[in-house]
Amino acid sequence: MISGCGAFQGRRNIAAERVFRNQMMRAGWVWVLAVLGAAAPARTAPHTGGSSGAGYVGGDVCKTCHADIWMNFFKNPHYKSVASGREPPERTGCEACHGPAKAHVEARGGKTTIGRAFSRMEPKAVMEACLTCHAASFDKSNIRRSEHTLRDVTCINCHSIHHSPAPKFLLARKQNELCYTCHAAVRSQFEMPSRHRVNEGFLQCSDCHNPHGSMAATWSMGVGSHMVETALGTESPCLKCHVDKRGPFVFEHASVRVEGCQICHMPHGSTNAKLLRRPVVFTLCLECHNEGATGTRNQGVDLQSSRHNLLDPEFQKCTVCHVRIHGSNADPYFLR
Ligand code: HEC
Ligand code: HEC
Ligand code: HEC
Ligand code: HEC
Ligand code: HEC
Ligand code: HEC
Ligand code: HEC
Ligand code: HEC
Ligand code: HEC
Ligand code: HEC
Numbered sequence: 001m002i003s004g005c006g007a008f009q010g011r012r013n014i015a016a017e018r019v020f021r022n023q024m025m026r027a028g029w030v031w032v033l034a035v036l037g038a039a040a041p042a043r044t045a046p047h048t049g050g051s052s053g054a055g056y057v058g059g060d061v062c063k064t065c066h067a068d069i070w071m072n073f074f075k076n077p078h079y080k081s082v083a084s085g086r087e088p089p090e091r092t093g094c095e096a097c098h099g100p101a102k103a104h105v106e107a108r109g110g111k112t113t114i115g116r117a118f119s120r121m122e123p124k125a126v127m128e129a130c131l132t133c134h135a136a137s138f139d140k141s142n143i144r145r146s147e148h149t150l151r152d153v154t155c156i157n158c159h160s161i162h163h164s165p166a167p168k169f170l171l172a173r174k175q176n177e178l179c180y181t182c183h184a185a186v187r188s189q190f191e192m193p194s195r196h197r198v199n200e201g202f203l204q205c206s207d208c209h210n211p212h213g214s215m216a217a218t219w220s221m222g223v224g225s226h227m228v229e230t231a232l233g234t235e236s237p238c239l240k241c242h243v244d245k246r247g248p249f250v251f252e253h254a255s256v257r258v259e260g261c262q263i264c265h266m267p268h269g270s271t272n273a274k275l276l277r278r279p280v281v282f283t284l285c286l287e288c289h290n291e292g293a294t295g296t297r298n299q300g301v302d303l304q305s306s307r308h309n310l311l312d313p314e315f316q317k318c319t320v321c322h323v324r325i326h327g328s329n330a331d332p333y334f335l336r
Contacts (some may be wrong), residue, residue: 002148019139024168043134048316054089054100055089055100055101055102055103056089056090056095056100056101056102057095057100057101057102057105058089058093059073059082059092059093060092060153061097061105062101065108065109070301073093073094073162076161076170077161078093078096078161079093081093081096091133095115096116096133097116097130097161098114098115098117099114099115099116099128100115101114101115116129117267118156122155123152123154124154126154126155126156127143127144127149127154127155130155131143131242136166138162138212138213140210140214140215141210141212141213141214141215142173142213142214142215143212143213144236145213146212146213146214146227147213147225147226147227148211148212148213148227149213153182156172158171158172158178158211159171159172161171164213175204175205175206176198176199176204177203179205179211185267187199189266189268189269190269191269192268192269192270192271193270193271194269194270194271194273194274194275195268195269195270195274195275196267196268196269198268206229207237207240208228208229208237208238208267209227209228209229210226210227210228210229211227213225213227214227214228214229214230215230236248236260236261238261238267240316244326245261245326245327247326247327249326249327249328249329250328250329250330251259251327251328251329251330251331251332251334252327253325253326253327253334255288256326256327258320263277264276264277264284265277280316281316281317281318281319282315282316282317282318284309285318289304321335322334322335323336324336325333
């Protein structure tokens with residue numbers, strides 16, 4: 001899937017480059033003219049997209065003063081709006097994000113002269129600017145109420161439109177490093193003896209999280225959603241990879257489906273084998289299968305029958321016998 005994407009992107013770039021070269025030739029002339037006629041650069045500016053209505057001047061004129069940004073823009077996915085030539089001025093190129101720039105060009109620069117100078121904007125305003133086009137991509141992520149948004153972490157904390165070193169998604173840094181700039185403690189969780197190999201590059205945060213937010217799922221996710229990304233609509237993301245745990249099983253272990261994987265496993269890393277929350281398996285089982293309440297049943301959970309002698313070390317290794325602990329199609333006690 002990843003290599004497929006790359007091939008697609010390659011083709012896209014070749015097409016984009018061709019359009020870009022044409023643009024360059026036109027704009028090159030403009031640039032020369034601008035230098036020659038430096039007294040009135042604004043008047044020599046071309047009008048890409050053919051409109052100067054409502055203060056839009058088109059992106060080519062920006063090159064005179066923002067050459068570095070302009071020269072790299074053809075590689076940007078946002079160049080599509082220029083390449084297509086079909087978008088209205090308020091959705092084309094530079095001005096799609098920065099707003100009408102006529103006043104800015106006439107003033108020969110300045111931060112207060114342009115519609116949207118992001119360095120001067122509140123996080124919420126940045127988000128709304130991006131969402132004018134991207135709202136639809138986030139229909140499942142509840143972005144306005146995500147933990148990040150609520151704490152003023154917004155699009156440009158994670159994405160860099162003009163200076164992204166990452167090949168995909170315009171990330172401000174390589175994904176894991178990006179997340180660790182603010183979540184330093186999580187790095188050490190992925191260094192524990194039993195762990196998902198995120199630091200080694202086999203998985204990434206976004207395999208399980210949606211940094212843009214998530215809806216509460218039907219299965220338990222502890223307190224709050226933790227921006228855990230659900231798979232296939234409502235499933236735990238764990239099942240994307242651990243498909244053998246999906247079921248449905250003839251004999252379900254109720255806790256797997258009801259409370260979710262995290263009731264027994266640490267998702268990031270653990271000092272215990274198999275990412276378990278407890279160092280010894282039976283202490284995990286006894287959290288639920290214990291003698292706390294009445295007789296043989298504790299809040300609806302069966303206790304082990306009397307033939308289980310917990311003083312006998314053999315019986316402490318519950319999963320030696322209950323091998324199909326995630327559910328079984330053959331045995332109600334998960335023995336096979
Ligand atoms: C998809 C939205 C978007 C488009 C399209 C866009 N910009 Fe930007 N631009 C931004 C954001 C966001 C910032 C703030 C940078 C940051 O904080 O990472 C920015 C910053 C800038 C800056 C400030 C200096 C800098 O390096 O950050 C300049 C100058 C600029 N843009 C010019 C342009 C020009 C010229 C174009 C067209 C070739 C353009 N922009 C297209 C979103 C956009
Ligand atoms: C005549 C030169 C000139 C032209 C043409 C020009 N700019 Fe600028 N622009 C500047 C200067 C100078 C600054 C720096 C202001 C500062 O840092 O105080 C600036 C700053 C900016 C900023 C940064 C605001 C921030 O957040 O710091 C953006 C965005 C921007 N320009 C966009 C554009 C766009 C889009 C165009 C083309 C439509 C354009 N500029 C054309 C000179 C120009
Ligand atoms: C906390 C960091 C973070 C914030 C805040 C954030 N993003 Fe992202 N975004 C990411 C990461 C990481 C990816 C790559 C996800 C992946 O690998 O699947 C991504 C992917 C994307 C994508 C491409 C894939 C998709 O999901 O459609 C778009 C578009 C996008 N972000 C736009 C935005 C916009 C717009 C905002 C602000 C409203 C925003 N992002 C806020 C981290 C962030
Ligand atoms: C004028 C509409 C528009 C605005 C405003 C806009 N985008 Fe986009 N964005 C697009 C389009 C179109 C694409 C390309 C989608 C595609 O490739 O199909 C895109 C792609 C992206 C991607 C995905 C890059 C990838 O590699 O797939 C990210 C990330 C992104 N935008 C972030 C932002 C951020 C952050 C802002 C606000 C600063 C923003 N966009 C503002 C239209 C917009
Ligand atoms: C600019 C700082 C910043 C960046 C970058 C950042 N985060 Fe966050 N993140 C926060 C803040 C602040 C919170 C809310 C407070 C908290 O719970 O830690 C948060 C919350 C979260 C939560 C929810 C925590 C909870 O207890 O519910 C998750 C999950 C998360 N971030 C994942 C990520 C991922 C994945 C990335 C990288 C794609 C990322 N973050 C990048 C600052 C950041
Ligand atoms: C294998 C799936 C998975 C991966 C990969 C993953 N997470 Fe998580 N993460 C989870 C789950 C599930 C939770 C919720 C835990 C709970 O409900 O107790 C969580 C919780 C969190 C929290 C909130 C609780 C806490 O420990 O502070 C943060 C922050 C977080 N993850 C950040 C990250 C970052 C950053 C990365 C990447 C470096 C990452 N996660 C990678 C599954 C994952
Ligand atoms: C993107 C795929 C992916 C996702 C999503 C994922 N895992 Fe894993 N998991 C793996 C891989 C690969 C391994 C093999 C361990 C390794 O990296 O060497 C593994 C190993 C494990 C192990 C055994 C660890 C050991 O020490 O033997 C457990 C338990 C586990 N995962 C639970 C979970 C849980 C719980 C979730 C959801 C929070 C989850 N996984 C989500 C890919 C994934
Ligand atoms: C009731 C507690 C419990 C729940 C809930 C649970 N597990 Fe486990 N899981 C265990 C135990 C105990 C082991 C270790 C088995 C052993 O000792 O060999 C284990 C082992 C694993 C392993 C490694 C060995 C193997 O069978 O592949 C993976 C992967 C795993 N679990 C994934 C998951 C996933 C995914 C979920 C959620 C769908 C989940 N677990 C829910 C208790 C649980
Ligand atoms: C989070 C709570 C929880 C944990 C932890 C847990 N279980 Fe269960 N278990 C249940 C529930 C609930 C049922 C269904 C009981 C019922 O239907 O009365 C169940 C059912 C069973 C059954 C099927 C027989 C029956 O009574 O229906 C066995 C066997 C079992 N568990 C063994 C274990 C073992 C071994 C462990 C430790 C690896 C374990 N359980 C951990 C909650 C838990
Ligand atoms: C030596 C194998 C073995 C070990 C070790 C073992 N069990 Fe069992 N367990 C069984 C068998 C066989 C059954 C089937 C019913 C019976 O004979 O009690 C059973 C049944 C159960 C039941 C269902 C009780 C009922 O009457 O519905 C639970 C709950 C249970 N075991 C939990 C545990 C827990 C928790 C551990 C670890 C502390 C454990 N088992 C260790 C073999 C074992």
